[in-house]
Amino acid sequence: MHVPLPNESSAPHPCGQGRASLEVLSWQGSDAQIAEWVREGQPGAAAKLFDRCGAEINRLVLRVLGGDPEHDDLVHDIFLKVWSELEKGRLRNPEALSAWVAAITINTLYKELRKRYVRRRFFHWDEPPPEALSHVPDADSRELLQLVYRLLKELAPDERLAFSLRHLDQRKLVDVASLCGCSLATVKRRLARAEARFVAMSSRYPEFPRLSAILSARTEDA
């Protein structure tokens, strides 16, 4: 959902990658300027940083986890992590703020997935269903998305992350590799494993033929 603000630019910021309809842009300074303000502890820097990258963080968390009850907490943690790292001057190239924030988000999500995977495997913890599904008006789509996220829970964390970025967030393979911090070959291997597993699991649900469409949609621009 996109709500235009009075001083909002019509061009989407790189942070938002121009794909989602979640951009809330209220200020048009450069990334380097924001990074500098954060380091200096300028008042208002937090709001500006969130305006710049909050949407992208939200978007990535939503795609990977499907909007579960911990969504807001995760976004909050990621933002504070970004702030803390910026404050310590760990951003080497201020112009690459967006990619850097995305990398921190993915890294945090990977840790979260790994934690959940371990809890599920060894402590029989049941991951709560995505809360966001209640916002999907169409019953069929809701059912399908519910099934997709249920199957994704069965994947290993690194595979699930690569699969989500590739097929749910519709990223290019090089982007997925860059975000996951690994080589293209590694991402391909992970994706191959994840897709094979996903296909195998989805074959148990012949009543949902659109499950396989998730995979076929991206094969042509690999």
Added chain:
Amino acid sequence: MNVHDHAHFDVGPLDEFIGESRIARQRQAAVEAVAKRTGKGRHRAWVTVSAVAMLVMGLFVGWRAGILQPTSGKVELACPALDCVSKETLLAPGARVEMTSGAHASSERLAHNSYEVVIHRGRMTFDIDPARKLAWKVRAGRYVVEVIGTVFSVTRGVHSDELLVSVTRGRVKVVTSGSTTPVFVEGGQQFYADAQGLGVVRDSSAPSLSVVPTDLPVVPSAVRSETASPDEAIRPLPSSSVHAREEAEAGSSWQDLAERRSYAEAWSAARSEGLDRLLNTLGVKPLARLADVARFGGSPADAKQVLLTVRQRFPNAPAARDGAFFLARLEADHLGHAQDATTWFQTYLTEQPAGVFAQEARGRALLLLDKLGRTSEARAMARQYLERHPGGPYSASARRLMR
């Protein structure tokens, strides 16, 4: 959206989850968290720096005051008659003590500002710095000498209740066990108490008793009060009595000569008195003293004989157990019998594994065993040495053996 529509799959509907209100809420929470975090961080850093500074200051003050210095267990102090003429030790900051040959004592820190030294035998001269405000107690048999800052010596004779306190500077308080009346001894004065608890306070300029009195003379019975309690008995004696006593002790027996450290003459005198008679009649402490005299008089073989007699006649006496160590030293250093020396060192360690000379015995034994080619025993001794005395003077040799 149709479930069976094969060509279409979109997660876009999920984006409805992130509405404007959610974003605004998250933004507000993020801004507040950062504001709180920044303030808290600075506050926390300030508190941490203050706490560390206060802790360091507290530790420094506590250490200077001695409160934080650990109370220690007993420390054995010895100046073995065969090895040592005098030994100076720093018992604590501002507390120096000098032990004369044959002295044996133990020291213990009772509290942060309180120390106690127990003299088992011999003479110890204390130099206590009054500026340290440390309370020192020196126990010698039934007497306790209390002091804050002074220079004084305490001598305990072979008979456990004999005592000589000689004060050079300051003032000490001598308390007899079971008594409530203390005796104060000022600088330049001496306090002497005999085996029966009779005491005198007199000027140090009077003929001295300060030579190591391993056998302090008994006060003549004429000056004793038969009915006096121990408290009343500690009183100044007429100086004539003191002179009479010192004249009495001026006889040139081997013991007198030994006290004057004329060991060769003392040994000659002892031989002239009849060595066999002495060996059969002397008590354990005079016999141990006779062994010292023989050793310093240049007769190690005779010293060995005397020590063997001590062990034979008084097998349970401390002097007999220490004798094993002295026998070992004699065998190793003067008689050249490494094998026998090793046996005696091991005997001493068996009888007194935590004795005053145990560290020295272990060190010497491991060197001798190595020299004799008894490598496995030497290594076992080296291991034992390193376990018990890792920083001891023989630790380097022990480590070399263990390699």
